[in-house]
Amino acid sequence: MSANTAAVERYRNSFLKEVEANVEEGDWVKMCMQCGVCSGSCPFGPHWDHPPQELFMMIRAGKREEVLTSSSMWMCTSCYNCIARCPRELPITHIMHGLANYAHRLGIAPKNQPTRKFAKMFWDNLAKKGRVNELKLGVSLYFMNGFVSGIKTALAALPIGIGMYKTKRLNPMEYFGGHGVKDTSGLHAILKKAREIEDAKMKKF
Amino acid sequence: MAKKEYSFYPGCSSQKLASGSNYQTAVDSMCDVLDIQLNSIPDWNCCAASIGYAEGGELPRLALSARNLALSEQANPGQDVVATCAACWLATRETKERLHQNDGLMKETNEALSAAGLNVKADQNVRHMVEVLVEDIGYEEMGKHVTKPLDGIKIAGYVGCQTNRPFGIDGESFENPKYLDKLVETMGAEPVDNYDKKVSCCGGALAFSEPEKSQALIKDIIEAAYDGGADMIVTPCPVCQMNVEIYQDQINSKYKTKFKIPVVYYSTLMSVAYGKSAKEAGLDGLVIKAKQLNDIASK
Numbered sequence: 001m002s003a004n005t006a007a008v009e010r011y012r013n014s015f016l017k018e019v020e021a022n023v024e025e026g027d028w029v030k031m032c033m034q035c036g037v038c039s040g041s042c043p044f045g046p047h048w049d050h051p052p053q054e055l056f057m058m059i060r061a062g063k064r065e066e067v068l069t070s071s072s073m074w075m076c077t078s079c080y081n082c083i084a085r086c087p088r089e090l091p092i093t094h095i096m097h098g099l100a101n102y103a104h105r106l107g108i109a110p111k112n113q114p115t116r117k118f119a120k121m122f123w124d125n126l127a128k129k130g131r132v133n134e135l136k137l138g139v140s141l142y143f144m145n146g147f148v149s150g151i152k153t154a155l156a157a158l159p160i161g162i163g164m165y166k167t168k169r170l171n172p173m174e175y176f177g178g179h180g181v182k183d184t185s186g187l188h189a190i191l192k193k194a195r196e197i198e199d200a201k202m203k204k205f
Numbered sequence: 206m207a208k209k210e211y212s213f214y215p216g217c218s219s220q221k222l223a224s225g226s227n228y229q230t231a232v233d234s235m236c237d238v239l240d241i242q243l244n245s246i247p248d249w250n251c252c253a254a255s256i257g258y259a260e261g262g263e264l265p266r267l268a269l270s271a272r273n274l275a276l277s278e279q280a281n282p283g284q285d286v287v288a289t290c291a292a293c294w295l296a297t298r299e300t301k302e303r304l305h306q307n308d309g310l311m312k313e314t315n316e317a318l319s320a321a322g323l324n325v326k327a328d329q330n331v332r333h334m335v336e337v338l339v340e341d342i343g344y345e346e347m348g349k350h351v352t353k354p355l356d357g358i359k360i361a362g363y364v365g366c367q368t369n370r371p372f373g374i375d376g377e378s379f380e381n382p383k384y385l386d387k388l389v390e391t392m393g394a395e396p397v398d399n400y401d402k403k404v405s406c407c408g409g410a411l412a413f414s415e416p417e418k419s420q421a422l423i424k425d426i427i428e429a430a431y432d433g434g435a436d437m438i439v440t441p442c443p444v445c446q447m448n449v450e451i452y453q454d455q456i457n458s459k460y461k462t463k464f465k466i467p468v469v470y471y472s473t474l475m476s477v478a479y480g481k482s483a484k485e486a487g488l489d490g491l492v493i494k495a496k497q498l499n500d501i502a503s504k
Contacts, residue, residue, distance in 0.1 A: 024262075024263040043405065043406035043408070043422055044411070044415075044418060047415075047418055075411075075415075077366075077406050077408055077409045077410075077411045077419075078255030078256070078366070078367070078409055078410070079366040079367075079370065079406035079409065080366055080367065080370035080371045081366070081370065081406070083370065083371045084370040084371055084379040085379075093255075093371075097255075097258040098258075098263070100258060100259060101258050101259060101261075101262055101263075104259045104260070105262070109259075114414040114415060115256075115259075115411055115414040115415060116259050117414070118256065118410070118413055118414035119256050119257065119258060119259030119260065119410075119414075120259045120260045122253075122254070122256045122257055122259075122410070123253065123257040123258075123259060123260035123261045124260060126217075126250075126251040126253060126257065127260075127261070130250040130251060131217050131220070131250060131251050132217040132218075132251050134217070134218070134223055134224055141413050141414075156455075159454060160451050160452070160454075160455075163451060163492040164224065164451065164492065166492075167227070167489065167490045167491065167492055168222055168226060168227075168489070168490060169222065169223065169224045169225070169226055169227065169490055169492075170222065170224070171221075171222035171223070174222070179217070179220050179223070181248050181249070181250050182248050183248055183321065186320070186321030186322070186323075187250055187272065187321065189320035189321050190268050190269075190272055190317050190318055190320050190321050190323075191265050191268065191269075191317075192320070193268075193316065193317040193319075193320040194262075194264040194265040194267075194268040194313075194314070194317035195262065195264070195265055197264055197313050197316060197317060198262045198263065198264040198265065
């Protein structure tokens with residue numbers, strides 16, 4: 001490192017470095033030119049406390065707490081409008097997923113954020129047998145805010161479930177088994193190893 | 206034309222009694238007519254879609270798709286990998302590209318796969334079924350097999366998000382892709398001109414976690430189809446199909462609308478136009494029945 005680089009290094013804020021090191025595609029954040037096309041293109045745009053270009057500036061301004069505890073990146077519907085339109089070609093969708101994953105992993109993402117809960121359920125569901133059990137996913141979704149609210153939600157969704165059942169697109173018996181891969185132990189070993197490698201790469205800040 | 210073979214990644218929703226099982230039924234019928242052979246990847250797993258990211262980090266997600274690619278390389282070498290589900294296609298193609306862009310990730314992914322004795326090169330093309338139709342078969346050939354043109358039906362081509370962005374189909378524009386309209390036309394139906402919500406988002410997986418916000422988007426997608434005079438909506442994506450079809454009652458009670466518009470797959474239209482029965486076209490899998498298609502199929 002040259003003397004000049006070393007001098008500059010002292011003035012770079014550490015949250016940007018943290019995001020570059022630990023967040024998926026985080027090294028793209030500094031490329032944002034603040035045009036706001038991403039925010040204007042987002043289908044859930046009005047629901048973000050801080051739209052993507054704002055999050056990028058907040059990262060550069062070192063606002064660690066505000067960014068990671070925000071519900072904003074959990075508003076991403078993965079429509080890829082922002083990626084298709086970003087003039088600087090930032091993989092914004094992936095950065096949003098990366099920020100959400102990092103905040104979740106650190107345990108500081110908003111606790112009752114519904115998409116956080118659903119996204120975790122989805123992963124746990126698929127990781128168990130290697131394929132999604134749609135029935136169990138639906139049931140755990142309805143009951144994610146407790147039993148009483150679950151009964152209410154489930155009853156409201158009942159006509160939809162009956163429609164799906166009648167058209168052979170929902171199988172009540174899936175609750176007792178359901179689809180899965182044959183080599184579950186191999187799949188679990190792969191996921192465990194991948195997680196270990198990723199955890200070992202994580203840098204402390 | 207000679208038989209075309211592909212390494213097929215069916216995906217979770219395509220399975221028996223799953224939410225997109227009628228899509229698979231119609232795809233099988235369509236492929237039968239077009240002499241396309243789909244060789245399923247043995248023991249394929251879920252791709253984590255675009256919603257597994259909270260708990261599944263980057264590498265575990267890449268490893269999931271890499272396992273499918275590794276199994277595909279073993280069983281169906283030299284064939285293109287083809288998916289019918291938008292999310293399956295996206296996750297698998299993203300994995301292929303990221304592994305090739307980043308040697309470190311390729312090495313780490315293979316380290317993870319080795320825990321199950323697998324290894325990936327990610328050297329097969331990863332394609333969506335509509336690419337096979339448009340690029341490998343072509344509109345002209347697809348049109349040749351039409352025995353029952355879908356005369357007099359007006360259809361809104363709802364492309365949605367992930368069968369369009371970020372990879373695009375056949376080099377078409379992200380903002381106004383035409384392939385679905387051309388397919389509709391090829392089957393003898395009339396596409397809705399200037400369907401302004403054709404690439405708008407239905408909320409995707411967030412239709413589950415943020416139902417109100419998503420249903421507001423779905424309402425606009427359906428309204429624009431009605432505005433264009435559509436009898437039905439066609440889509441290439443199982444999530445789009447489900448979201449736009451099954452919440453119409455809930456939207457009606459919230460917004461005082463009277464929506465009741467069928468939402469079908471491109472393969473549904475093609476199967477009917479190719480003379481398959483209602484059952485073979487998966488018409489019995491529609492919650493909102495497409496009467497006009499049933500009538501043609503029973504002729």
